[in-house]
Amino acid sequence: MAITAVEDLKARTQAAWRNLIGQLADMEPFLERADEPGEWTTREVLTHLLFEPGWSAVTLLKSFTERDLLVIEIEAGDPFMTPERRTMTLAQLVGALDAQRREVLAYLDELSEADLVRKARIPLFKTFMGTDEITLPVFAGALFEYHWNDHASQLAKIRHAVGLPAVPC
Numbered sequence: 001m002a003i004t005a006v007e008d009l010k011a012r013t014q015a016a017w018r019n020l021i022g023q024l025a026d027m028e029p030f031l032e033r034a035d036e037p038g039e040w041t042t043r044e045v046l047t048h049l050l051f052e053p054g055w056s057a058v059t060l061l062k063s064f065t066e067r068d069l070l071v072i073e074i075e076a077g078d079p080f081m082t083p084e085r086r087t088m089t090l091a092q093l094v095g096a097l098d099a100q101r102r103e104v105l106a107y108l109d110e111l112s113e114a115d116l117v118r119k120a121r122i123p124l125f126k127t128f129m130g131t132d133e134i135t136l137p138v139f140a141g142a143l144f145e146y147h148w149n150d151h152a153s154q155l156a157k158i159r160h161a162v163g164l165p166a167v168p169c
Contacts, residue, residue, distance in 0.1 A: 005116055005137045006108045013144040017101060020049075020148045021094065022167040023155035028090040030164075035157035042158055043086070044079035045151050046093040050100065052080045057100060057143060058107045064118035064136050074124045104140055111136070 024042075031043040040048070051057075063070050088096075108116075119133045125142065126132040134142070149169075156166065 003111075003113055003116065005113075006105075006111070009108065009137050009141055009145075010105055012141060013101060013105065016145045016148040016152070017098075019152045019169050020097075020155070022169075023152045023159060024090060024094060025167060026164055027155070027159070030158065030162045031090060033158055033162050035154070035161040039157075040079060040154065042090075042155060043088075043093070044081060045154055045158075046090075046097065047081050047085045048079045049148065049151055050080060050085075050093070050096055052078070053082055053084075057104045057140075060120075061104065061107060061136055061139070064120045064139070066118055069119050069121040069133060071121045071123070074122060076124065101144060104143070108136065108140060 027042055032041050034041045034044075060072070063072075085093075116136050119135050120139070121132050122134045122139070123132050125134050129138070129142075152169070156169075160166065
């Protein structure tokens with residue numbers, strides 16, 4: 001039986017995915033371009049969205065609990081660039097992001113409604129969500145919907161800077 005919260009999250013994640021992919025259309029030649037000096041390049045935006053090498057969103061989600069909440073410190077602003085990621089094609093970067101998305105959504109599909117109330121304490125979220133106690137669906141929504149859409153707007157600026165046509169969000 002599909003859980004409404006997960007189905008809603010999947011729909012919002014799919015919309016964010018379409019937005020992100022749309023912004024990446026025809027961007028292969030512009031992986032090393034930024035919209036202005038000192039800003040992230042297309043590649044840096046994408047490697048940032050992948051998080052640090054070896055990081056697993058599902059492993060993190062499995063650590064959420066009902067009591068004695070794990071504290072997760074998130075430091076914003078690292079592109080997590082590695083030598084391997086410097087040589088990845090746009091298709092490879094997109095494939096890695098898609099795999100991350102699919103893995104998280106498959107994991108959430110396995111959970112019961114009771115599982116979805118598990119939380120972690122994420123201090124960074126208190127500034128924009130009013131609480132640092134974050135449930136699994138809220139975290140996944142922030143990871144994909146908020147975070148991806150935020151960086152899709154950054155990619156839209158790069159598209160504009162390199163002369164590509166705007167893509168509707």
